[in-house]
Amino acid sequence: MIELQNVAMSYGGGELLSEMTLKLAPGSFHFLTGPSGAGKTTFLKLCYAELMPSAGQLALFGQDVRAMGRDDIAHLRRRIGVVHQDCQFLDHLSVAENVVLPLTATGRPVRERELAELLGWVGLKAHANALPAQLSGGERQRAALARAVMMSPEVILADEPTGNLDWDMSLRLLTLLVELNKMGKTVLIATHDLNLIRAAKAQVPTRVLRIANRRLQLAGADL
Amino acid sequence: MARLAWLMRADALGSDRVVPPTGFTARLTVLTAAAMAFLAVFALALSLATGRLADRWSQALARSATIRISAPADQMAAQTRAVLDVLATTPGLASSRPLTGDEMRKLLDPWFGPDLPVDSLPLPQLIELVETDAGIDAEGLRLRLSVEAPGAVLDDHTRWRRPLVAAAERLRLLGLMSLVLIGAATAGMITLAAQAALAANGQVIRVLRLVGARDLFIARAFVRRFTLRGFAGAAIGTALGMLAVALLPDTDEAGGFLTGLGFQGVAWAWPLLVPPLAAIVAFVATRAAALRILRGIR
Known part of the structure; x- marks a missing residue:
């Protein structure tokens, strides 16, 4: 699904990531760890083609991203759901409007029952008409997750999704992500929260990757 | 749930709604379009009036002559x-x-x-x-x-008819050039306003990209908005311009050249083309600006 072969990423003259090799198999559950500034967000941006690698091969769903046109990349992003730490909402739209944004942006019809089910799944049915600013941190993350899965993507990428949440709310969000994985979705979560990783390991087979010294490594058994 | 029901309508969350309202840019675009349409109506009136004048001088003087006997x-x-x-x-x-x-x-x-x-x-x-x-x-x-x-000298008016007709023709050309320049200035100003709106909505563009929106969808959100604003502003400006032209002194009252600037007969229909033309200019200018800017953002 997502395959990196000796990928390097340079920024501002310096190499931020180098020799990254990874193959995300369908239905797998991965964590990506590393200290702040290690390049976790940059790595995720490569995975949904917001950034292009400076060197190496990056293939998404079997296609070389560098050979893809702008419209091809737009189509490709519909197969990847992304949850950001800051959620990336359109603040003038309601929660429901934000959740259906992937459908709106791709000209697909909105089905009331599906939307209601999705909002119910993330526990936000009562907040459908609220503006994002009126939600708590946990509610915002769940709304972002609902938007990420609206198009039924094959891959879910989450960048520090529990960064601003208390432990209970973090567990609630993790449960939703585990449920998605059990439905066959590939999940990759960037986080520095080791407790979250341990909690996930108790529920689902996971693989933990770590970025250290600009390189991707498989994390040890201590996790 | 009423809101949800509203969402179900196919056009409820159209591409233009994903862009937040921008009060200042909106007002500026409407005002610009109105001012330009007002000027366009006058340039059109000038062009049509000088055209009539050139035709009249050309025809009337061409068929008359004078013999002076000293x-x-x-x-x-x-x-x-x-x-x-x-x-x-x-x-x-x-x-x-x-x-x-x-x-x-x-x-x-x-x-x-x-x-x-x-x-x-x-x-x-x-x-x-x-x-x-x-x-x-x-x-x-x-x-x-x-x-x-x-002692008789024939004056067939050629000597002074030609420069007069040439002057009137040039005045008509200036009027038409003014129309073109007004159109270009309108396109330029709407392009700047659209660029400002695109720059101010970088986050919106980023989110739309994130959820898989194509450039055309994102551009359409801005194009539709600026086209409507251009049309509305031009309609206001055209109405005011036509009113101002209608209030000019009547030709017969003063009989001078400048008093003949108004529209005559079916020529009153010409200014009605200004709002749709302004909308077309706004559409083309905004679309070109939006697609150019979006091409620069991955």
């Missing part, structure tokens, strides 16, 4: 008669007649006042000629006059 008082009557005899056998003439003393007084009245003793002044005799569509052979007539009436 001769001693005792020869004036004989030379006038000789000229009339020549004219009687000149092909291409519809009519010819000497101007009367009263007509001469009216011609001189603006310069010398109404009390001018025309009879006691050594004024030349003027003979007015009206040509047929075929017209006269001016050179041939001059030759015959030089033999039959040496």
